[in-house]
Amino acid sequence: MSPPLARVVVVAGTDTGAGKTRVAAALARALRARGARVGVFKPAETGCEAPDRPGDALALARASGCAEPLDRICPYRFREPLAPAVAARREGRAVDPELLDRCLEALAAAHDWVIVEGAGGLLVPLAEGVLFADWVEARGLPVLLVGRLGLGTINHTLLSARHLRGRGVKLVGTVLSATRPPSTVAEETNPEILRGYPEVRLLGVLPHGATGLPERMVGEVVRKLGS
Numbered sequence: 001m002s003p004p005l006a007r008v009v010v011v012a013g014t015d016t017g018a019g020k021t022r023v024a025a026a027l028a029r030a031l032r033a034r035g036a037r038v039g040v041f042k043p044a045e046t047g048c049e050a051p052d053r054p055g056d057a058l059a060l061a062r063a064s065g066c067a068e069p070l071d072r073i074c075p076y077r078f079r080e081p082l083a084p085a086v087a088a089r090r091e092g093r094a095v096d097p098e099l100l101d102r103c104l105e106a107l108a109a110a111h112d113w114v115i116v117e118g119a120g121g122l123l124v125p126l127a128e129g130v131l132f133a134d135w136v137e138a139r140g141l142p143v144l145l146v147g148r149l150g151l152g153t154i155n156h157t158l159l160s161a162r163h164l165r166g167r168g169v170k171l172v173g174t175v176l177s178a179t180r181p182p183s184t185v186a187e188e189t190n191p192e193i194l195r196g197y198p199e200v201r202l203l204g205v206l207p208h209g210a211t212g213l214p215e216r217m218v219g220e221v222v223r224k225l226g227s
């Protein structure tokens with residue numbers, strides 16, 4: 001794959017349901033408000049109620065104003081809520097990483113930024129023999145990690161951050177996403193504990209119900225990826 005012309009950032013989750021789409025959409029809106037042309041890319045979406053209605057990809061397109069064809073924004077859409085490679089196999093199909101590369105190259109050529117949202121966590125099978133983290137690493141893409149605020153998040157976040165470090169993948173930072181109103185001690189203490197681990201690079205918390213990232217977080221992402 002040729003080096004992208006745009007600044008590309010991958011929004012990856014510590015697991016499924018962590019809030020990747022909410023964070024990716026909030027970042028897209030913030031960059032768009034700064035006057036940037038923002039492209040969005042969801043390589044594969046599963047659990048689609050219909051092939052032409054991939055909810056996450058369409059939400060990203062609305063947030064970013066990206067008017068590219070759906071087949072470029074989200075080239076693979078599957079009905080069953082499974083890992084992309086598994087969902088593809090059950091439909092008698094296969095995810096082609098080279099097609100993903102061509103879509104990303106086209107988006108990068110036409111935009112200032114491209115926000116890529118993964119499916120599930122970093123080690124989800126994306127294509128046969130290819131984990132999502134393999135695809136990210138091979139293309140030298142930086143990652144903005146999203147963790148779900150709550151019990152288990154410390155473990156999942158540290159595992160993900162250290163896995164990226166072991167692969168030599170740049171971690172831009174971590175955002176904790178409150179996917180429900182705070183109701184447990186775990187949700188209250190997650191940020192404090194994770195700030196004690198520098199490899200996590202905690203940027204802060206996106207509160208429950210919030211649709212916009214704090215300007216400080218956006219500025220940090222922009223600074224780390226080059227102005």
